[in-house]
Amino acid sequence: MPRSRWFAIGKEPPPRVRLVLTFLSFLLPVALWALISYVPWIWHPLIRVNDPGTVAWFTPGLLVERAVFAEENAKVVATPDARVATGERANPVFLPPPHAVARALxxxxxxxxxxxxxxxxxxxxxxxxxxxxxxxxxxxxxxxxxxxxxxxxxxxxxxxxxxxxxxxxxxxxxxxxxxxxxxxxxxxxxxxxxxxxxxxxxxxxxxxxxxxxxxxxxxxxxxxxxxxxxxxxxxxxxxxxxxxxxxxxxxxxxxxxxxxxxxxxxxxxxxxxxxxxxxxxxxxxxxxxxxxxxxxxxxxxxxxxxxxxxxxxxxxxxxxxxxxxxxxxxxxxxxxxx
Amino acid sequence: MSANATGSSSSLDYRQQSPAVAERFKKLKDRPVVLEVRDLTRVFPTAKGGEVTALRGLNFHVHRRELMCILGPSGCGKSTLIRLLAGLDEPSSGEVRLDGKPAVGPSPDRGMVFQGYTLFPWLTVKRNVMFGLRMGGMESDEASREALQWLDLVGLAKFKDAYPHQLSGGMKQRVAIARALANNPRILLMDEPFGALDAQTRAQMQTHLLEIWRNVDVTILFITHDLDEAIYLADRILVLKAHPGEVQELIEVSVPRPRHPAQSNSPEFLATKRRLEELIHPRAEPTSQPMEKLPIIRLTHAGDDVE
Known part of the structure; x- marks a missing residue:
């Protein structure tokens, strides 16, 4: 569709384009959601702990804020016999990824x-x-x-x-x-x-x-x-x-x-x-x-x-x-x- | 009255009637009066608390099976008049009488065809025509039969099951005419019914209307602002003038019947048209808007002339 058609006031696009736009109307929010859920460096403000290391209060699967995680690891590094905690970036529990919701459906x-x-x-x-x-x-x-x-x-x-x-x-x-x-x-x-x-x-x-x-x-x-x-x-x-x-x-x-x-x-x-x-x-x-x-x-x-x-x-x-x-x-x- | 106001280019007086035409008018006037308008006045209050007189002291009558046109410049109260006649509005004073009895409020014996078609979009063509009959309490089967006859008359029997939005403007107006006629009105009021149609359809509709009028026992009062339309259709033309709307002249059209489009070059037609033009667009009188004196500045290059 030429660019001018998008901004022609009151002009309906052809049927095929209409259908595509209707699908996109649902697909775009889902795509955005998937992007936030599956691309680790987008948002993901938390860390899910895999190995608690020697941080006393960490447990596997715990969600902590990234800043807190870094702070705790920094404290641990300073002490002898240190084993730093590892984990991966995660989203808050109130934002489950699309596949989890699909499964839940x-x-x-x-x-x-x-x-x-x-x-x-x-x-x-x-x-x-x-x-x-x-x-x-x-x-x-x-x-x-x-x-x-x-x-x-x-x-x-x-x-x-x-x-x-x-x-x-x-x-x-x-x-x-x-x-x-x-x-x-x-x-x-x-x-x-x-x-x-x-x-x-x-x-x-x-x-x-x-x-x-x-x-x-x-x-x-x-x-x-x-x-x-x-x-x-x-x-x-x-x-x-x-x-x-x-x-x-x-x-x-x-x-x-x-x-x-x-x-x-x-x-x-x-x-x-x-x-x-x-x-x-x-x-x-x-x-x-x-x-x-x-x-x-x-x-x-x-x-x-x-x-x-x-x-x-x-x-x-x-x-x-x-x-x-x-x-x-x-x-x-x-x-x-x- | 100065009939020679237009000069000596034509010798024919618009009032001059051939013996046949004169005989027709004599017979016409012998027929009983269907519609009588007496001292009809309509005054509208304005927003500022004043009053505007739309119509003042109108008097005329229409004979049975006459086709009368009402002609006038815009603002002469044509539409106000037809609304008063249809009973959709009430006069400030004076009265409308139908067959000698006062006509108050809308009634199926004064059928109306509007410029805006006003077909019921949710009803098929046939059911639109049946509407008045059904409202009058006629059984569905009988109303359906009658409606089909009327649709036949206007040549739309094929479209009986179509919805109005599927029809062209001319077809819609034919349905509206059939719908009004189905009620067997004593008089058919038509408010610029062909005003929204293109020139060709309009000409067809005029011929069609004359055909219907010839074959159906109906009296027609037809409002228009088109001079040729008025002359082509009318027995008599009631010319109104504006501010306030008053009867200016009642002209007997001397063009013989049956009418056909070729008559528009006949001396009678031209004489009548000249007279109407004098009445509607007076020459000497300075009008409220002097069109020639518009302050138009030249906005094209020198030498870029179109005439």
Whole structure:
């Protein structure tokens, strides 16, 4: 691709280049991570002791700062019968190398819980997904109709939105203690936190989307004989359905953010519990594996919904989902190879 | 009225009608009045607390199956007028009557075609045409049959399952016409419907519209700023003047029907056009923006002349 193409405003690169860029988008951070992990002279601020020598407090496998290591060895050299400690440069324990995380992704599912009452990873994930699902469904059942109402009818917006704007600024976790007091310690308060975190934003976001509706279409519908309720159901709602759907996709992402705080309310559970537990055992490869899993679930859900959206809304032309573009490209290349 | 204002290059008065044309107008005026506009005035409040009169004291009426064009310079309130007629806006005073009854608020008996197409992007072409029928409570099957007939009329039956974004501008506007006609409106209001189309498509659409008008029992009120379009289409042209919008003249177009594009060189056409030009672009009167006096500095090399 010529250099000028990179900085041409609003110009999409050709499909093949797009695909490569999408891969690079994931590959570059991983490459950076691998670079830091596997090239010994990049970063590696610590030394892992192999042979403690005559340094009294060193043990094999211990991680010490490079400065401390050098200092101790310098002290040892000064004494008779000295044997200096040896070791190799290492990264802190919270930065496991990619292969360890990759392995953990595999083994995390196969590893038995350490303690009784701990959960398998897939159980944690299932619980988290269930919490998100119910939180989001309940929030949407209330928030979407209310948002549409506010967007379509200004008096409702005047009545509802100021209060919602006020509550919106209260952080959802602040309701944690209250939720536990009212709803107990298990799933209910967690779902409630997600509802609180999502609902208020949802009403405002949906209302704004509905308000942006093309008034020309409403007027056209009026000259065709559509009346109040018909206008709402046959013009306003279908007219912003695509945008509402995309809003919901974004809001679902926010719900995941609230999941992490929701799951420490009452009895800690789900993927957050798994992450905290593994961090306690200093199994940071498992921690990364779990975080990456959340990312993968989010990405797959979102792209799946985008793909589905293209099916539900055949009239929309903008922004094909990445998954669809990818499949289309594979199909095309498969076709040209055959 | 000084009909000889343009000099002696043409002897034909735009008001002079051949016996056939005069006979047509006599018959036209014998037909019942569909739309009647009485002392229509619309005043808008300005941001500074003042008032702007967009339309003042408009009076005219449209007969059944007449095709009337409304012509005027920009700012004469053409769009305000058509919005008032469609019921999308309320007059400050005066009234609009349809078939002798006051017409208030939007209604399917005053169909409208907008310049911006305004097709529903989430509906197929056929369902767009069905929209008004369905809103009126017609069963889906019957509405579908009727919609197909209207699509046939505008030559788009093939595209019944396409979505609006797949159509060209001219096709979209044909769908919009079919959609408005499907409701059997008493009058079809058209707000510069071909304004966004290229010259060739526009000419086709004009011919097409005349064809539809000939075959369908509909009265048309057509807004335009294009003089040739107005003369080609209209029985009568209502010329508005700007600031405030008022009726300047109601011209009976003396060009005989059926119309065809070759008539644009006929003496009647040229005489009418000259008259319209006088009204829309008055010669003697110094306009608000003296275009000839623009202070343009020469920015090319000496001798690098293009004309």
């Amino acid at each position: 595999w083994t995390a599912f196969a590893t038995k819980p350490v303690l009784k009452g701990d959960t398998w990873l897939h159980e944690s994930l299932a619980l988290s997904i269930r919490t998100i699902f119910w939180g989001f469904v309940i929030s949407s059942l209330l928030g979407v109709p209310l948002g549409i109402l506010c967007g379509a009818y200004p008096p409702f917006a005047r009545l509802v939105e100021p209060a919602i704007d006020f509550v919106r600024y209260m952080p959802a976790p602040a309701f944690g203690a209250l939720a536990v007091a009212v709803l107990g310690i298990f799933s209910a308060p967690k779902i409630a936190i997600i509802v609180v975190g999502t609902f208020f934003q949802q009403v405002l976001v949906i209302a704004n989307t509905v308000r942006r509706h093309d008034t020309a279409l409403i007027e056209a519908a009026q000259t065709l004989g559509a009346r109040r309720r018909q206008l709402l159901l046959h013009v306003i709602v279908p007219g912003c359905l695509v945008e509402l759907y995309n809003d919901q996709r974004i809001l679902l992402g926010w719900a995941w953010t609230y999941l992490i705080v929701a799951e420490v309310v009452g009895v800690s559970s789900g993927i957050t519990f798994f992450i905290n537990q593994q961090a306690k055992y200093r199994n940071f490869d498992n921690v990364y594996a779990a975080i990456i899993l959340i990312g993968i679930i989010g990405l797959v859900t979102d792209q799946g919904l985008a793909f589905l959206g293209r099916r539900i809304f055949p009239w929309q032309t903008r922004q094909p989902s990445r998954l669809r573009a990818f499949l289309a490209l594979l199909g095309r290349q498969g076709g040209s190879n055959a």
